[in-house]
Amino acid sequence: PQVCWLTPEQTAGKQKPYMYTQGQAVLNRSFFPGFDTPGVKSTYSATIKVPEGFTAVMSATTWEKQEKDNTFTFKMSQPIPSYPLLSRCGVGAIKSTMLWMKSRVWAEPCLIEAAKKEYDGVIEEFLVVGEKLFGPYVWGRYDVLFMPPSFPFGGMENPCITFVTPCLLAGDRSLVDVIIHEISHSWFGNLVTNANWGEFWLNEGFTMFAQRRISTVVYGAAYTCLEAATGRALLRQHMDNTGEDHPLNKLRVKIEPGVNPDDTYNETPYEKGYCFVSYLAHLVGDQSTFDAFLQAYVNRFKFQSITADDALEFFLEHFPELKKKGVATIPGFEFDRWLNTPGWPPYLPDLSPGETLAELWAASPLNLEAIKAVDIAAWKTYQLIFFLDKILQKSPLPGGNVEKLSETYPKISCAQNAELRLRWCQIVLKNNLEAEFGKVKDFLHSQGKQKYTLPLYRAMWSGSKSARALAVETFSATAAQLHVNVRNYVKKILDAAPVGS
Numbered sequence: 001p002q003v004c005w006l007t008p009e010q011t012a013g014k015q016k017p018y019m020y021t022q023g024q025a026v027l028n029r030s031f032f033p034g035f036d037t038p039g040v041k042s043t044y045s046a047t048i049k050v051p052e053g054f055t056a057v058m059s060a061t062t063w064e065k066q067e068k069d070n071t072f073t074f075k076m077s078q079p080i081p082s083y084p085l086l087s088r089c090g091v092g093a094i095k096s097t098m099l100w101m102k103s104r105v106w107a108e109p110c111l112i113e114a115a116k117k118e119y120d121g122v123i124e125e126f127l128v129v130g131e132k133l134f135g136p137y138v139w140g141r142y143d144v145l146f147m148p149p150s151f152p153f154g155g156m157e158n159p160c161i162t163f164v165t166p167c168l169l170a171g172d173r174s175l176v177d178v179i180i181h182e183i184s185h186s187w188f189g190n191l192v193t194n195a196n197w198g199e200f201w202l203n204e205g206f207t208m209f210a211q212r213r214i215s216t217v218v219y220g221a222a223y224t225c226l227e228a229a230t231g232r233a234l235l236r237q238h239m240d241n242t243g244e245d246h247p248l249n250k251l252r253v254k255i256e257p258g259v260n261p262d263d264t265y266n267e268t269p270y271e272k273g274y275c276f277v278s279y280l281a282h283l284v285g286d287q288s289t290f291d292a293f294l295q296a297y298v299n300r301f302k303f304q305s306i307t308a309d310d311a312l313e314f315f316l317e318h319f320p321e322l323k324k325k326g327v328a329t330i331p332g333f334e335f336d337r338w339l340n341t342p343g344w345p346p347y348l349p350d351l352s353p354g355e356t357l358a359e360l361w362a363a364s365p366l367n368l369e370a371i372k373a374v375d376i377a378a379w380k381t382y383q384l385i386f387f388l389d390k391i392l393q394k395s396p397l398p399g400g401n402v403e404k405l406s407e408t409y410p411k412i413s414c415a416q417n418a419e420l421r422l423r424w425c426q427i428v429l430k431n432n433l434e435a436e437f438g439k440v441k442d443f444l445h446s447q448g449k450q451k452y453t454l455p456l457y458r459a460m461w462s463g464s465k466s467a468r469a470l471a472v473e474t475f476s477a478t479a480a481q482l483h484v485n486v487r488n489y490v491k492k493i494l495d496a497a498p499v500g501s
């Protein structure tokens with residue numbers, strides 16, 4: 001399952017076949033022998049021979065090409081865990097273009113111009129801010145590779161070369177938080193690593209915090225709070241779907257032998273993890289003192305794999321006055337409760353800098369006059385997303401309202417931006433707006449990202465009879481182009497007894 005072989009039709013350019021690998025969480029053991037646990041790190045080198053006209057790239061600090069026999073040699077000089085290792089040999093017709101001294105962007109030829117335009121000039125800024133906040137960037141180069149449309153993730157933080165979905169090519173940089181997220185893994189995840197997959201929140205929760213710190217410095221608090229509010233809405237949806245008490249809704253997860261860590265994947269390590277790190281920052285009080293702590297944390301544990309206990313012990317050592325005050329056991333906010341009790345985070349960071357924008361839309365009933373007075377033409381993508389999440393929470397809307405909404409805001413109902421398309425499709429399904437089912441179908445045909453695909457199949461399957469028919473029809477047409485994991489998860493959804501009408 002680790003190696004994905006794509007036919008030309010499964011690529012963006014539809015000209016040449018393509019091969020890539022994806023290791024996280026435990027797929028690399030099917031590709032090469034080794035200790036496939038995040039608790040073990042090593043350097044590596046590799047040689048890849050490709051057919052004429054193809055290029056190989058890997059997560060490595062040095063790259064060399066021997067022209068005469070189409071062979072590429074790679075060396076990773078820093079110790080890394082296995083899961084982001086080798087997992088990025090995108091062999092296929094790809095081109096690169098220089099973004100700045102140590103950063104290139106790679107994509108199929110038909111995407112390269114758009115890819116360059118989307119991120120020219122900003123990557124360097126994120127790296128510089130990241131270094132200022134969290135310490136030296138140790139990986140030398142930083143490249144971004146745009147993957148074919150069936151890549152099942154938004155991004156994957158392979159050291160030296162992040163893999164991203166082509167859905168990020170929105171034309172206006174509006175989905176740049178994914179790049180900032182993967183860059184943040186350069187410190188949290190790739191440098192300080194969770195020792196086992198039950199502690200996954202150490203990778204993702206710290207990374208969400210780091211991502212939003214960089215975003216706050218570059219784009220300001222108002223923007224970052226809107227993005228964070230979107231994350232909180234995803235956590236709300238997830239806990240509503242599973243029930244707050246679900247055992248996966250705690251930060252430290254017990255993964256029994258034989259259970260695939262991928263099957264425990266959900267929003268909790270990301271967004272509840274973010275809340276916990278925000279809570280630690282809140283205990284410290286001062287932002288720059290907490291930034292300094294994060295830098296000390298990275299420095300203390302770099303190139304190591306750790307558990308939450310190591311991290312929290314270091315936190316208390318670093319702030320002896322907090323330890324003396326007993327912050328680890330404040331009733332209701334015990335560190336132990338954070339780690340081991342499922343449910344909604346006991347502490348939520350204040351996102352109010354972004355909230356005023358959404359208040360008008362959260363009101364019920366909607367005041368149409370007031371709505372008309374608001375010009376969404378200038379709204380940024382995360383403002384629209386925030387709004388759509390509120391609409392989705394309130395759906396199904398009273399009869400006729402969604403049609404009206406669709407007509408009033410073609411900017412939303414005909415959006416090309418993947419995050420907007422996902423939400424519009426969810427609203428279409430929740431309101432059973434059959435006239436726009438075609439949009440759900442088109443979106444699922446155009447890409448295969450797991451976080452877009454599964455929620456839509458779940459929504460179809462718990463919807464009307466025609467929504468279920470749409471699910472069956474779409475799956476039979478697209479199954480072949482989906483990543484094998486995603487295909488299996490969709491199958492599972494369609495195998496369950498429908499809960500809807």
Ligand code: BES
Nearest residue numbers: 024025153154155156157177178181451
């Ligand atoms: N490392 C993850 C992707 C991943 C997790 C792959 C678990 C396989 C198993 C990556 O850093 C990630 O979190 N990507 C997010 C980006 C988002 C949170 C900005 C994604 O793909 O949605």
Ligand code: ZN
Nearest residue numbers: 181185204207
């Ligand atoms: Zn991540």
